[in-house]
Amino acid sequence: MHSGRKGGFMNKISAFFFWLALLPGSLYRRMGVDLVQLSLILRYKLIMDDRRPNTFQQTQVNRKKEGISRATYGTMLIALLMGLLNLVAFAMGADELTYFTIYFSLFLFLLSSTLISDFTAVLIDVRDTVILLPKPVHDRTFLLARILHIMVHMFRVIVPMLLPALVFLAVEYNWQVVMLFLLAALLASLMAIFFINAIYLLIIRITTPEKFKSFIAWFQIGFMILIYGAYQVVPRASSMESVQNFSVQDYSLIGLFPPYWFASSIFEGAGLDGVRSWGWLLLTVVMSIGSSWVVIRFLAPSFNQKLAMLSGGETGAVAGSTVVSGMSRVGYADRLANWFTFSSVERAGFLFTWKWALRNRGFRMRVYPAIGYIVVWFVISIYRNVLQLDDNEPESSSIMLSAAGLLGLIYLSCFIFISAIQQISQADEYKASWIFYSSPVAAPGLLLSGTLKALLAQFFLPLAVLLLVLGISWQGMSAVPNLLLGFSNQLLISGLLLLVNYKKLPASLPANKADATGNFLRGMLMLLFNGGFGLVHYFIYSFPVVVWISVVLSGLSVWLVYRRIARVSWSEL
Amino acid sequence: MMQADNDSTKPVIELIGLNKSYGTRQVLCDINLSIYAGQVIGYIGPNGAGKSTTVKILCGLISDFEGTVLVNGVNIQQDPVAVKKMIGYVPELADLYEVLTPLEFLELMAGLYQLDPAVSKLRILKMLQAFGLGGNLDQRMDTFSKGMRQKVLLISGLIHNPSIIILDEPLSGLDANSVIIVKELINKLAKEGKTIFYCSHMMDVVEKVSDRIVLINQGSILADGSFESLQEMMGKGSLESIFAQLTSTDNLRDTASEIMDAFRQEGGIHE
Incomplete structure (x- = not known):
């Protein structure tokens, strides 16, 4: 197995995920990816992550002297707290299927919002254009490095976020539920990653790269407001009693709602009451893997091109329009x-x-x-x-x-x-x-x-x-x-x-x-x-x-x- | 990855009918250029002339252009990776991954060029030491000055011993002594048969370093030849004055006078 080259050091958690990400090496090679380059890019991206200051460490005075190499730990702690908050799902609703549907809704929601806010920093690192793109590396290798980087980045969030629920389920239910829950959560994560990735790639295809950055900024602002609005409105709109009696099974259209698929797929193996259907598990697997295939096959090829233009000096026509609106x-x-x-x-x-x-x-x-x-x-x-x-x-x-x-x-x-x-x-x-x-x-x-x-x-x-x-x-x-x-x-x-x-x-x-x-x-x-x-x-x-x-x-x-x-x-x- | 082909009649870089536009704005119009091994091309032009677009196309950063670009006979649109292997690119005022040390950064670069780590490590150390960065090997680059970063970028473009080197304002931020080193380096690289594509605004350097000057303006080549042949065509004078004659529509001295006139002609000073 490839262990990369000597060079900078990662912290232990990053190193573990790095090893994990490169486990399916032969599969990557069959996809036409250069393993040496892949592991090199991923390795240095992770090292840079560790050194990027997070919100806690930005205030450290001696930052220059010692440098930051444990930024990851702070992120994981926040994720753990979020995971504890997510447990509230198991107190809402009338039946277990509802608990799990709500849990997966919260999980997917938090994950997607983390992804969206991190994508500008991680995925759209414009420095890649001048530093990495002129190097003899195939688009496919770049894309896989980027996806693996995002996945590692996300798993550092996902694992602590799932931990409280895993402990809770192990105490309240049995190991089968825990295993199935873990599987469903992993598939859900995969789907979230590729879903958001696909949206980004799609947007970058449709609009001009110049508008893309400000689009992301506006999107993030709107998203934050939406979250806040939901927190303000939902508890007021419904009384506690109606929350307790709420069941997802009363709604026939719930089948269109991805969190429900993950929730349902748990029930098959665990022998709990609920909608028994292998179909849901199959659906989650197909959706997760299918979406990744679409991203790699259709959306990736133009991505690096567009990214190259993102940091380029092509400002002619756009600058003109900005000036006019400014006037x-x-x-x-x-x-x-x-x-x-x-x-x-x-x-x-x-x-x-x-x-x-x-x-x-x-x-x-x-x-x-x-x-x-x-x-x-x-x-x-x-x-x-x-x-x-x-x-x-x-x-x-x-x-x-x-x-x-x-x-x-x-x-x-x-x-x-x-x-x-x-x-x-x-x-x-x-x-x-x-x-x-x-x-x-x-x-x-x-x-x-x-x-x-x-x-x-x-x-x-x-x-x-x-x-x-x-x-x-x-x-x-x-x-x-x-x-x-x-x-x-x-x-x-x-x-x-x-x-x-x-x-x-x-x-x-x-x-x-x-x-x-x-x-x-x-x-x-x-x-x-x-x-x-x-x-x-x-x-x-x-x-x-x-x-x-x-x-x-x-x-x-x-x-x-x-x-x-x-x-x-x-x-x- | 050295190109063994020493046939000087065959161009190393060939641009045929190159066109590129952003929306309705035409940036390059029908550029035709053949560059041969060992040439040092000074690629000059005013701001917005299309210099960096040409460079980006040559480096494989932009692929949706019209026309053909051949590098050692390889079509860049068909096999960009093969072309990128032959080229060393030093971008203008580029970003670095600042949280890395120069050693780490250059090892990453060397790895992407698929160099043997044992070979590249030695090469990196030697080059860093030669550039006077021996004492900063393990220091993160966020503390580096502009000149130090430029040196790291220069090394990153040369690390794989490419047969073609594209330099975009390589002297920016360098102190006088480093400028001498880089100019001497360019001469030595050209003597070894490497092709150098040198983009710059600094006319005096271009004049001394290049043996062929290509001047573009508004996306088209205006002049192409040695400095001496340009002088024959445009009359004796520095490259600076030839450049001004070819690219400026106004008389530049008049422009300076107009700027000074702004003080005199106004009715009163606005507070």
Whole structure:
């Protein structure tokens, strides 16, 4: 068996999976794959995985010195926790077939989402284009190396994720169930890998490679929002009782639902009650292996070609269209800048931040999901306030309900700009921030206030307009002072946040320099602070005079804080 | 993997009727070029002329082009792997797998070229030491300077002793002494009969290093010949001035004057 060459060292877990992945060597050779090259590429890909910092290790100070070689362990720990959470499936539903169907749904879901988020890093490593593709290696070898790499990568997640369920099943059932479950889980994993792989390859065939990257980013954002929405809506929509009585066997179309196939295929050998059919097991095997065949046979050949173009300099026509779409935006941004900024430096900060926040993929990826969560919240609140107001509740309580709802929306909207303020200083291209330091700006405060205003104009202004409309339509003009107080408090909180924590120029720090643990604590403090404001506001809500006085006080504080920001000096950064 | 064929009448690289477009934009229009063993081709042209597209086609990175590309008689569309074996490619400002050490990275490269590990290890060590990276063998490349990375890339393109070497701006980031080393290296490689395809914007280097200069603009070859023959055609002068005459539609001195005029002609300074 091939053990690769001497070179870098993998950690033990990676080495084991490496050995496992190359076990069917003679099969690979028959497929026309060069084994030496395959093992070499896979080996180094795994070594690089181990050295890539994960979320835990990015904050380590002595990273350069010792390097990271155990990134894998952290990933596995998270997967183990997810696996424990998945056990909830065995508490939902009326029968065992339902348990397993729900378990496999959760399993496939978590696996697919991990795959999707990792694919950009693992599968679409654009460096491969210049480094690997000019080498005399067949497309087939590349593809298999990539698939094996993904599989190893996934199995490092799958094994710890399955572990809690395996222990649970061994205790509650018998070894037959455990074995069948393991088999079904492996087939399910295989199917998830090839299914997602096929989707990616298909997308890359249909669209231009240039659009592909931003498509993935948008897809990931949408996906995160979907998950969040599901978590918010599902428990509300159905009561616990109906969950307990739920059985998949009541639905005839369940046969179209892949998790059901895996669940059903367990029952045949284990002698449990359920739909007995070898057909399901056969179906899973055929689907898993069939999809891999389709990927290798039809989709792979064009993949490397497209990948080559992905990092290429073919930007001609596309660049043109980007500029055009940017132009109309700039007109709008210019007008906003005229309204909100009072000096050329502040205006420069405003316009730079406005454009950068709109166009930078990394920033969008970090901030837009937060917006999605708020949108979900909005929908739920409107649903509660508008649709359920007609219930036969006493008049007063329904007004207080919408007061809480409205204030909830106003004070929650800070999540969006808080994450925007937190993220605006981080960028991959942070080195380009020399322009701020080399230009003759006496104090960076005006740049900062321009930045803050741009973020508020982008992430708070549209929301404020929407809330104004909603608030007035819910409660008439009497809501205006409360809305004003809410908005003013939001401006105050954003200003204080920047002043206390984030006196950093936009796009001026490397992404992993951020002090994650400190950020978390500060974020929590900020939430308490914001919640405190909201709570006080809630108590004075029905006293217009108090509200008006508070508006004046809050407005005055906003003016003072923003004036202070404009005076931040270089030494304070 | 050396090509034993020393018949100098037979071209090593042959581009016949090469066309390539991205959507409606034609990047290469009917390129015909025959390159012979031992030639050092200086492949020059302004930005967007189609240089890197040509290089990508030659390296097998782009295969959906029209026309024929033969490398030592092998059609690149039919057998890209065979062609890739004969070529050493040093990309421009390329990424490296930074978490690897140069030793690890080059062992991976050598392995992909199917070199015997015993041979390649020795070769890698010698080359790294010659380039002054002997002390950085086991250091991850994320700490490397631009010049150090460029040296590793150069080695990765030469490691398998290819008969054809494609260099895309190989001097970028290198210090003056390293530039001298690389220029001398190119001369020595050409003397051994290797064909070198040198892409660059640095006219003075191209002028000294190449024995044949191919100038392309907007996807077509404008000039092809030795520096001396270009001078005969365009009048005495540096390659820089010949380049300007052939590729620029405006008078470049006027352009500079226009830039300076921007200060004078405006009504007032905007704050």
